Amino acid sequence: MLIIIGMPIVQVLIFGFAITNEIKDVQIAIIDNSKDEVSREITQKLLSSEYFLLNSNLSDYNEIEESFRGGKIKEVIIFENDFAFKLQRDKSAQVQIIADASDPNMANIVVNYTASILKDYQRSYMAGKYIPVTIVPEIKMLYNEELKSVFMFLPRAITILLMLISAMMTSISIAREKELGTMEVLLVSPLKPMQIILGKVFPYIILGFINAVTILLLGYYVFGMPVQGNMILLLLEVLLFIIMALSLGILISTIAKTQQTAMIISLLGLMLPTILLSGFIFPLENMPIILQLIANLMPPKWFIIIIKAIMLKGIGIAFIWKETLILLGMTVIFIGLSVRNFKVRLE
Amino acid sequence: MNKQSVIVKNLSKSYNNKVALNNISFEVKKGELFGFIGPDGAGKTTLFRILATLLIPDEGSAIVESFDVIRDYKSIRKIVGYMPGRFSLYQDLSVEENLKFFATIFGTTIKENYELIKDIYVQIEPFKNRIAGKLSGGMKQKLALSCALIHRPKVLFLDEPTTGVDAVSRKEFWEMLKKLNEKGISIIVSTPYMDEARSCNRVALINNGEILSIDTPENIIMQNDQDILAVKTNDLYKLILDLRSYEKTDTAFLFGEYVHLCPIKPFKDLVLLEEYLQSKQHHDIIIKKIKPGIEDCFMKLMKRSI
Numbered sequence: 001m002l003i004i005i006g007m008p009i010v011q012v013l014i015f016g017f018a019i020t021n022e023i024k025d026v027q028i029a030i031i032d033n034s035k036d037e038v039s040r041e042i043t044q045k046l047l048s049s050e051y052f053l054l055n056s057n058l059s060d061y062n063e064i065e066e067s068f069r070g071g072k073i074k075e076v077i078i079f080e081n082d083f084a085f086k087l088q089r090d091k092s093a094q095v096q097i098i099a100d101a102s103d104p105n106m107a108n109i110v111v112n113y114t115a116s117i118l119k120d121y122q123r124s125y126m127a128g129k130y131i132p133v134t135i136v137p138e139i140k141m142l143y144n145e146e147l148k149s150v151f152m153f154l155p156r157a158i159t160i161l162l163m164l165i166s167a168m169m170t171s172i173s174i175a176r177e178k179e180l181g182t183m184e185v186l187l188v189s190p191l192k193p194m195q196i197i198l199g200k201v202f203p204y205i206i207l208g209f210i211n212a213v214t215i216l217l218l219g220y221y222v223f224g225m226p227v228q229g230n231m232i233l234l235l236l237e238v239l240l241f242i243i244m245a246l247s248l249g250i251l252i253s254t255i256a257k258t259q260q261t262a263m264i265i266s267l268l269g270l271m272l273p274t275i276l277l278s279g280f281i282f283p284l285e286n287m288p289i290i291l292q293l294i295a296n297l298m299p300p301k302w303f304i305i306i307i308k309a310i311m312l313k314g315i316g317i318a319f320i321w322k323e324t325l326i327l328l329g330m331t332v333i334f335i336g337l338s339v340r341n342f343k344v345r346l347e
Numbered sequence: 348m349n350k351q352s353v354i355v356k357n358l359s360k361s362y363n364n365k366v367a368l369n370n371i372s373f374e375v376k377k378g379e380l381f382g383f384i385g386p387d388g389a390g391k392t393t394l395f396r397i398l399a400t401l402l403i404p405d406e407g408s409a410i411v412e413s414f415d416v417i418r419d420y421k422s423i424r425k426i427v428g429y430m431p432g433r434f435s436l437y438q439d440l441s442v443e444e445n446l447k448f449f450a451t452i453f454g455t456t457i458k459e460n461y462e463l464i465k466d467i468y469v470q471i472e473p474f475k476n477r478i479a480g481k482l483s484g485g486m487k488q489k490l491a492l493s494c495a496l497i498h499r500p501k502v503l504f505l506d507e508p509t510t511g512v513d514a515v516s517r518k519e520f521w522e523m524l525k526k527l528n529e530k531g532i533s534i535i536v537s538t539p540y541m542d543e544a545r546s547c548n549r550v551a552l553i554n555n556g557e558i559l560s561i562d563t564p565e566n567i568i569m570q571n572d573q574d575i576l577a578v579k580t581n582d583l584y585k586l587i588l589d590l591r592s593y594e595k596t597d598t599a600f601l602f603g604e605y606v607h608l609c610p611i612k613p614f615k616d617l618v619l620l621e622e623y624l625q626s627k628q629h630h631d632i633i634i635k636k637i638k639p640g641i642e643d644c645f646m647k648l649m650k651r652s653i
Binding site for chain 2: 189
């Protein structure tokens with residue numbers, strides 16, 4: 001009941017606040033090769049726009065790749081040598097914009113905002129002058145040059161599917177035992193609670209894993225989605241996520257008494273927030289702080305970061321150990337809670 | 348101590364202030380076939396769940412085969428066979444698969460205890476590849492009993508095993524229970540059908556969470572040895588009302604096409620009653636003296652307890 005009445009409220013709030021294509025405080029890095037008046041002015045203008053935050057000033061091109069891998073920086077802006085001079089003499093100078101396109105929506109928005117700020121500056125620079133000048137933005141999308149949305153979609157599809165199969169199916173299958181009364185008979189047997197749960201869960205580990213591999217294969221052969229990183233690491237992370245989702249499913253089933261409640265809790269309580277708050281549809285960066293904080297509690301958020309990093313950026317465990325640890329911690333908590341909540345009796 | 352299979356003392360259990368069991372006590376001897384007879388909602392299922400370690404009583408204690416149902420629930424779960432009132436096997440598994448499954452979770456095999464379930468299992472063996480959900484009511488109960496027996500339990504708890512089962516199967520079922528009983532398994536069974544009480548060694552009449560009487564079926568009937576009257580007229584409904592308002596009536600209940608009348612004092616002459624009924628415009632009056640059945644005793648005890 002609480003869920004049925006509460007969910008619409010939560011959803012309207014989330015939709016209202018989160019569904020906005022505006023950006024705010026996107027972290028960028030700047031390589032300023034000319035360090036002259038104009039480049040400094042443009043930098044100022046960018047940073048004072050509220051859209052961008054300066055994360056770091058880089059000096060070396062080699063650092064670009066690294067800073068993207070860290071995952072915080074969404075865009076790097078590079079001013080060419082003698083920027084002001086070229087603008088004066090050739091009436092044209094180049095700014096290179098490199099965006100992290102492992103999130104194509106985000107990359108598009110960020111690049112467009114940057115370009116329009118550059119245009120704006122260009123207009124004010126020309127004011128009172130007779131000869132037109134142009135600042136030429138040269139845009140490069142890193143990791144996903146063609147901005148293929150399938151690259152975006154696939155990791156998320158894996159996430160949602162695993163969540164669906166693992167969490168929902170487990171919770172339903174255990175609730176089913178309760179509903180049909182078979183749990184009653186199982187309880188009055190020498191079986192330990194752990195054995196009952198493991199028995200219920202094991203098939204879904206395999207099922208979920210097969211599903212994940214199928215999606216990866218489809219992605220590779222049909223959509224040409226590469227796996228840049230270590231395959232074994234990727235599969236291990238997938239396995240970790242499956243186990244996490246399963247333990248969440250068990251936790252739900254310890255609360256739900258019927259299949260229907262289990263389904264409603266999984267669907268409304270897990271799936272929708274998962275879709276909305278994991279950066280699946282709407283960039284997390286643009287949401288109000290509170291929602292961003294809540295999003296941190298959503299396991300899929302971390303998993304999406306992990307598999308995007310491995311598949312698109314080819315990053316090793318060194319860069320994603322933190323996210324992995326978070327997932328691991330969540331798993332342990334969910335399992336602990338389920339074991340505590342599992343009732344060896346009825347009621 | 349060791350002669351008793353189940354000892355229950357002052358057991359009480361309520362759900363949200365609704366009393367399901369109110370201070371009940373009884374003992375079941377080893378190798379006894381003990382029946383709980385009572386209407387729906389009498390507290391039978393609650394009692395069985397407490398004995399099967401599935402519920403914790405609010406007050407009182409229950410000992411099964413010298414294990415406490417709260418403290419030693421794990422030991423009890425190894426030695427009892429429990430058959431819930433609702434069909435609780437895997438509907439999507441076949442008959443044989445269900446039996447194998449339950450043999451496995453109790454760490455045994457069908458072969459090992461086949462002799463024990465043979466009599467029952469041969470009746471459903473022709474359908475062993477059919478899925479359990481598609482069996483008839485009687486078949487389902489036979490399968491459930493086989494599954495409850497597969498680990499050779501010391502005590503069997505059967506919660507309304509014959510509810511929703513046809514008359515022939517019910518009779519067969521009780522014959523099987525008697526056979527099992529002869530093999531030394533203590534059986535505690537509940538049923539809303541009073542005619543089944545006769546098959547038990549002893550019965551407890553239970554209503555509204557209280558035990559009205561515990562005795563052998565014969566004794567329960569003997570205690571109420573006064574004759575009762577079966578009355579029939581052209582208008583049964585009016586007859587019950589009229590009989591109940593009759594000054595000499597203790598209880599009057601409808602059994603089939605007759606109203607069983609239990610008088611406060613035995614009638615010396617049936618003419619008075621007939622005259623009374625005639626004065627109430629009843630026709631085709633038939634009045635017979637009959638021996639009370641266990642149903643009559645139950646009704647009487649129930650009336651008294653209210």
